[in-house]
Amino acid sequence: MSTHGGSSPKQFKASIGSFGNRRPRQRPRSKKHREPELIETRLLRNPSPKAAAAYTPRNELEDSRLRFQIHHYVTIVAARTVTPVGPRFEWYPLAVRDEAFFHAVISATCAHSAYMQKVERPSMFYYHRGIAIRLVNERIATGAHDEGTINAICVFAQHECWMAQPSNAETHMRGLVQIVEAAGGHQFRSAFTDKCSTDLAVSLTVDVKPILPPSVDLSDIKKYLGPPSAATIALIKTFGTRFYNFTGSGLSDYAATVLWGLRNLSELVDAIHEERAFPDTVSPTDIQFSDQVEVLERLVHRLWYVEDANSPQHTIFRTFGWTCLIYIYIVLRDLFKELGMMAMLAKRVKLALENCAELNVLLATFPDLMLWQMFTCGRVAAAREKWFFAQQATKILMVRKTEDASDILKAAESFLWPEKQTRNVASGHDSGMQYPSN
Structure with a gap:
């Protein structure tokens, strides 16, 4: 008796010929057609x-x-x-x-x-x-x-x-x-x-300017970074204003745009990893995720690269730019944090801050930004240089009286995602924070 429900016993008669002459039984075709996944199609x-x-x-x-x-x-x-x-x-x-x-x-x-x-x-x-x-x-x-x-x-x-x-x-x-x-x-x-x-x-x-012309159109940034959310608009407006009030530099607008790109592309890469979005489009002429990352990287380049050695931009722009590159290459480009490039960028941030007479002022004025930089750089820095980033982060955390491990991690993320924090953190520019020199 057949073990296949609804099948005729005649279909399972043994062949009387030799084994080599048997005709292979054809598998029944599946009635339900399965659409192949995107990767399989490619x-x-x-x-x-x-x-x-x-x-x-x-x-x-x-x-x-x-x-x-x-x-x-x-x-x-x-x-x-x-x-x-x-x-x-x-x-x-x-x-x-x-x-x-x-x-x-x-x-x-x-x-x-x-x-x-x-x-x-x-x-x-x-x-x-x-x-x-x-x-x-x-x-x-x-x-x-x-x-x-x-x-x-x-x-x-x-x-x-x-x-x-x-x-x-x-x-x-x-x-x-x-x-x-x-x-x-x-x-x-x-x-x-x-x-x-x-x-x-x-x-x-x-540490030079790019040689080749961009493969993307930089005249329409919104087309590549995507429309900012209401929370992003409010955040970058405040961020750009604080940068301008502190430095008086027109690069403040670029810094705000970079923050917009970091937030939007971070959400997009999360969607890609969760298979809610794809890095490639059907048409190669459409905007690909790699194009979006290129636009963001070119914006960041204007922050850290010194065009005129006699009139360099403020240290806060350069360290922000280098830290953004670490984030871009690890989070948006899927590279390993152990690569020498990451330690090289972290060392640039360390040297710039060590030579900055306003280091403690920066820690007090931009605590969320500086804490994000210290954590991002500290994770990839060479072992002999990690102490510097830990020391600066400790200064901020001590003033905030933040000791719990979960609260420390939340504080490190508050620069990019302040709306995700469970409690309000007082802004550094009006808190009157004072940091020791050691």
């Missing part, structure tokens, strides 16, 4: 070539490790990172057709998986990176300026930025600019090459 369009590679592994162990890195890139780097270095699902199919680009991608993926596992970078990282650099150098010597070479150099430059290697990053960026100019100048546009995020990362690491 992968069908650009299928993940499981074992496809631009070179042949030397042995089975290397082949197994290579398969793992390919799987990690497709399922983690491409599918889950909200702002990957290159186009989400298009880069690997391109890399398979370009040996130098392939080795650069695998090398970067080895580093990414090692950071996720909190282990040292494997020998594969250095092996594939060495091959990629050799191939790119050979192409540059012959005057090659194809898309795969440009993409490989983007990967090199980004990695040097993340490792806080300014001289190496600058070298790669100079090479990238030369090749881009040979390929048609700054007008060179490709849907598969993300040069602007590389340029921004290098400018941050080397």
Whole structure:
């Protein structure tokens, strides 16, 4: 008797032929059609070539490790990172057709998986990176300026930025600019090459202005940051006014706009992680999440970069800008807080505040902002520099008489989300706070 309810027993008669001649039973088709998920749809369009590679592994162990890195890139780097270095699902199919680009991608993926596992970078990282650099150098010597070479150099430059290697990053960026100019100048546009995020990362690491023109239209900020909520409007108005009253600088408006962007894009990235929104749109010409982050990063650049060395902006703008970059790269770009770039930015904040004669005035005037900066920088600072951020945060918390751990965490978040606090915190500019120098 059949165990399948409603099925005819005739369907389950054994074949009288040999086992090899049996006709395989066809599975009944599901009556209900399931719509594929977004990621599955994209992968069908650009299928993940499981074992496809631009070179042949030397042995089975290397082949197994290579398969793992390919799987990690497709399922983690491409599918889950909200702002990957290159186009989400298009880069690997391109890399398979370009040996130098392939080795650069695998090398970067080895580093990414090692950071996720909190282990040292494997020998594969250095092996594939060495091959990629050799191939790119050979192409540059012959005057090659194809898309795969440009993409490989983007990967090199980004990695040097993340490792806080300014001289190496600058070298790669100079090479990238030369090749881009040979390929048609700054007008060179490709849907598969993300040069602007590389340029921004290098400018941050080397402390210079971006070289390449933006890929986004900065004339309409609201189009990229999204409309501010009523709470955001009230917050940025107060924030900008206090900055202007303290510094008298027109950069106060940029600082307020940056705060607007931090709030809106933070809410958007939360929605992306909860699958209530997606970082990519159907049409590549529409605004992508990476475009929104680029706009915010360019606004932040105006805060920390000194245009005129004889007339630098106030320290509060520079430290706010550097702290925003730490937040952007960790929260909005999904990078690891252990990267050298984060410690480098935290050290810049520390040095700027140590050399600021108004440090205690800043702590008293902008306690919420400074507490947010101290916590953000303290989490990523080098071990020998964490004490500085803890010391400054302690000054603010002692004046507020905040001792409970949960209250301390709430106080650290009150700068970005004051409306989420359960109790009112007196503003620092009229509290008459006095801080000791030690």
